[in-house]
Amino acid sequence: MRIVIAEDNALLREGLALLLTSVGHEVCATVEDGDGLLPTLLDHRPDIAVLDVRLPPTYRDEGLRGAVAAREQLPDLPVLVLSQYVEHVRAAQLLSHGASGVGYLLKDRVGRVEEFLQALERVAGGGVAMDPEVISQLMVRRTRNDPLDALSPREREVLSLMAEGHGNGAIGGLLFIAETSVNKHIGNIFAKLGLPATDGGHRRVQAVLTYLNSLDTRAD
Amino acid sequence: MRRAVRSLRYLLAVGGTAVLALFGLYALLAVFALSLVGPGLALVPLALARLRRVADAHRLRAGRWLGCEVPSSYRRVEGGVLARAQTMLADRATWTDLLWLLAHAVFGTVGAALVLGLCTGAASWLTVPLWWQLAPEPPQFMVWEIDSWGAALAACLAGAAYGALAGWLLPWWAQLHALLTRALLGPRKRRTSLAERVVELTITRAEALEAHAAELRRIERDLHDGAQAGLVSVALRLAVMKQVLHSHPEKLPELIDQARDLTDQAVKSLRGAVRSIYPPVLVDHGLAEAARSLVAACPVPTSLDVEQDAGGSRAPVAVEAAAYFVMSEALTNVAKHSGAAAAQVRLRIAGNGIRICVRDDGRGGAGAGPGPEPGSGISGIRRRVAAFDGVTDLQSPPGGPTELRVELPCGS
Incomplete structure (x- = not known):
């Protein structure tokens, strides 16, 4: 894959480039600040962009804004956003521009290389990758009448993995259960939460995330 | 010499505003008189704010001349026109500002007059030898007429005396004006009222909290950019090592060195961050x-x-x-x-x-x-x-x- 990296911390930038090259990807450009981001993306049209949320000059959300701007001009550009800590607003902003080919990971996740590379592949293939930390924060019990209470522990696990963006096969593999059981659990979850049945893929992820986000905002 | 030139600039600048200050005083008196009959009260905050701007400019100027800072010590002004007028009129700094305006009008004007008088005197008498013969009538210095080269040279000496006087007097006058400005406009060690003290403490407390928050932000950023980034890149190196372990084992030594350097850096930056919080040597x-x-x-x-x-x-x-x-x-x-x-x-x-x-x-x-x-x-x-x-x-x-x-x- 051809990849553009935008990260202001030199250590991380070089580390990422080294890792991605060593597993056979091509890093076609690296960017250090928000200003250079969009032109570089339009110039190289990479297969995926890996972006830090906060970039110079203001260290607010240059990376994210760059991603949104780039996706307006290159609608299919997969974007994997790296963040220092979980910021729901940012994750929601990212999803609001369509949940295909987007990822939101904590920077620490980069150190867990297998997970990171899988997430990268998933996003590049048009899928979704949400950091487990983001999902677990969305899954916490909020109110006494939390609809998620209706789920069995196993169903909660399946829901979390689904929200992170894993496909049925991957969920089965991670939980050591057969894919047919995964399908059964998912059917139950959708029924219990009253979610409309959707086909697999990113539309399902989007439905789940939207649902979880709506729970979260109601609790606030 | 440089000091004389600086004092020249200072006194000219100050003199300009001093002349205006005379008119300013009359204007302020008019505003106060108007405020007694009511509607003029609305003008008080405007006029005093203007005065404060002028005073601030002179704090800066006097501070630059004296090589120190002349801070202001106004009470915080907020609220509607009446509230602002009330706060400003109750502030002792306002009244010392007015006193300063008067002193400034006098001393500043005299200073500018000294500059003009001494400098034109020096310039005209120093140049006498160049032009006395061209003058239609012999120019006169004090009581004697300039009608010979000797007298012209003497006039030249008189010009030099003027210059020397200017070089000596002007810096003194500028110093006097600046010290006066600092004494009147600077904050004084005074017995503050309990209310003022509370206001001051509230502000410093807010500043302390802000300083604390800024410190935490700095520490957070230090930790993220230093130690955390370093450790993540060590993890990345380790992953790459695993990748190349069998395919390109010759790359391993370099990667190991890099990982070791990165670890050192991370430890160093961690130590720095911890030290900055509470230096161990103090403990x-x-x-x-x-x-x-x-x-x-x-x-x-x-x-x-x-x-x-x-x-x-x-x-x-x-x-x-x-x-x-x-x-x-x-x-x-x-x-x-x-x-x-x-x-x-x-x-x-x-x-x-x-x-x-x-x-x-x-x-x-x-x-x-x-x-x-x-x-x-x-x-x-x-x-x-x-x-x-x-x-x-x-x-x-x-x-x-x-x-x-x-x-x-x-x-x-």
Whole structure:
């Protein structure tokens, strides 16, 4: 894959480039600040962009804004956003521009290389990758009448993995259960939460995330 | 000579506003008179705000002349027109401003007159030998007429005397005006009312909290950008090592070296971050010893003079940390910006407070002009000292020397 990296911390930038090259990807450009981001993306049209949320000059959300701007001009550009800590607003902003080919990971996740590379592949293939930390924060019990209470522990696990963006096969593999059981659990979850049945893929992820986000905002 | 030229500029600038100040005084009197009948009251805050701007400009100018800062000490003004008028009229600083305006009108005008009189006198009499023959009538100096070369040369000498007088008198007059301005416009050590004290404490408390928050943000950023980024890149290196273990084992040594360097860097940055929070040397050996280590580490030769009250208890941790921070920042400034050949630190640790004086023989001009980003250097020192209700005094005229004095009271 051809990849553009935008990260202001030199250590991380070089580390990422080294890792991605060593597993056979091509890093076609690296960017250090928000200003250079969009032109570089339009110039190289990479297969995926890996972006830090906060970039110079203001260290607010240059990376994210760059991603949104780039996706307006290159609608299919997969974007994997790296963040220092979980910021729901940012994750929601990212999803609001369509949940295909987007990822939101904590920077620490980069150190867990297998997970990171899988997430990268998933996003590049048009899928979704949400950091487990983001999902677990969305899954916490909020109110006494939390609809998620209706789920069995196993169903909660399946829901979390689904929200992170894993496909049925991957969920089965991670939980050591057969894919047919995964399908059964998912059917139950959708029924219990009253979610409309959707086909697999990113539309399902989007439905789940939207649902979880709506729970979260109601609790606030 | 440079001082004379500077005083010339100072007095001319001051003279211009002094003439305007006369009109300003009349205008203010008119506003006050109007405010007695009611509607004029609305004009009071406007007029006084204008006066404060003028005063601020002269604080700056006098400060530049004296090589120190002349801070203002107005009470906070907010609310509607009436509330603002009330606050301003109740503020003693307003009345000293008015007194200053009067003094400024007199001394500034006289100063400008001196400049014009002495300089034109010097210029006209110095040039007499060039033109006396061309004059239709012989020019007259005092009682004698200039009708010979000898008399012309004598006139020239008189011009030189005028010049010498100007060179001596003008700097004095500028100094007088600047000192007067500082005395009247600067904050005075006065018995403040309890209410003012509460307002002041509220502000410094807010500043302390803000300083605290800024400190936390700085620590957070240090940790993220240093240690965390370093550790993540070590993890990345390890992953790459696993990748190349069988395919390209020859790349391993370099990767291992890199990982080791990155670990070192991460540890170093972690140590730095921890140190900046509460320097271990303070914990273990106290402020005097910490000052010794700071002075020893300063690249500019620095002498240290510590006075410590016998048997005195140690100051609160936060005050000691602030004192350490002040010395550390001041010495960093000396090393980085002053160009000094030698510096001197005096530290006095007493039961009721800590006093610090850092002096260098460098090029001066510290704290002048717009500083770098807030929270660094002098402004960082001021904020941290103000948070403890302390006093910062910086004297740094262009050309040096620079002297920073800080007093940090300990709660008692």
